[in-house]
Amino acid sequence: MITWNYRVFREDDGDFIIREVFYDDDGAILGCTAHAVEPCGRSLEELTTSLADFQAALALPTLTLGDMPQPSMERPTAPRGCTLSSAEVRAKLGLHSEVASPKKAS
Template identity: 70%
Template sequence: MFREDNGDYIIREVFYDADDTILGCTAEAVEPMGRTIEELATSIADFHAALALPVLTLADIPQPAHDRPTRPQRQTFSSADVRAKLGLPEKPTTLPQKPS
């Protein structure tokens, strides 16, 4: 069971590792369901059992580390550097005007 920031209580599915450390949870609330009446009854019983567990908040859920891969640094050149490297004049010449 989770207490939301607005004070509401909802049930989320929580995922644990082998030593019962919380790995994460579903973003949205879950609801009882089943393909048969018996499965639905079991699901409702699981929800009822969740009421006896400690109430969690999203702050109790570890946030995944989003390590972005680092891009290799590229060397940049100014337009003046490129012009010099290519042997072009420092300032571009004006284009000839089209006859009117």
């Protein structure tokens, strides 16, 4: 299950912003939002919770975009020799290869 929290980032220009950071099951960082996020809520209670979550981010180590894992530029390759023709699929599933023609009314 992917989890997330808010984290403080130091930008290249020296500014500090908050981003959402996403983690895998082992707690390793998967990535972050491209842009800063802001506190929000549909009620004052939700806004209060959002602000508390932002406040919690201040207690965690500051990150930079350089701390984020870089996406792999390798293109996935399709397995070789694992493709079947439609006739082979029909045969494996026990389907007839002929399509029955509709009967004419007498």
